[in-house]
Amino acid sequence: MTEPDSGSRLSQTYAGACHCGRVRFEVTTDLVRASECNCSICRKKGYLHHMVAPEGFRLLSGADDLETYRFGTRTARHQFCRHCGVACFYRPRADPRKFMVNVRCVDGVDLDRLRIEKFDGRSWELRPDAPYTGIWKD
Numbered sequence: 001m002t003e004p005d006s007g008s009r010l011s012q013t014y015a016g017a018c019h020c021g022r023v024r025f026e027v028t029t030d031l032v033r034a035s036e037c038n039c040s041i042c043r044k045k046g047y048l049h050h051m052v053a054p055e056g057f058r059l060l061s062g063a064d065d066l067e068t069y070r071f072g073t074r075t076a077r078h079q080f081c082r083h084c085g086v087a088c089f090y091r092p093r094a095d096p097r098k099f100m101v102n103v104r105c106v107d108g109v110d111l112d113r114l115r116i117e118k119f120d121g122r123s124w125e126l127r128p129d130a131p132y133t134g135i136w137k138d
């Protein structure tokens with residue numbers, strides 16, 4: 001996968017929010033694909049991942065409503081709305097500067113039209129020394 005590119009001519013700006021609406025954000029990205037990961041937390045949360053660079057992400061409201069869950073190496077920051085529990089995005093272990101957006105929280109996206117790619121995060125987690133060659137990066 002190519003690096004997130006907020007300047008791509010295919011990029012669009014999408015709005016997203018948690019369930020209760022306190023956490024609101026915008027992402028500017030070329031949203032044609034998302035990934036599904038089988039690691040311990042993604043499997044349970046059901047994220048549909050789409051990575052955006054910091055400049056492609058804007059938190060519009062809800063900074064004070066976000067709670068952060070960390071585990072394992074404590075590198076990833078799994079943020080969620082402390083009122084409704086919905087996780088709109090998190091800061092991935094592979095690159096915590098970036099935003100891994102949960103496409104399920106992005107408005108107006110037909111999830112059935114996305115190219116969903118499987119990522120074997122479970123194996124990656126067992127080998128933290130392994131090079132990160134998942135589909136989120138080339």
Ligand SMILES: [Zn+2]
Pocket residue numbers: 018019020021022023081082083084085086
């Ligand atoms: Zn909420």
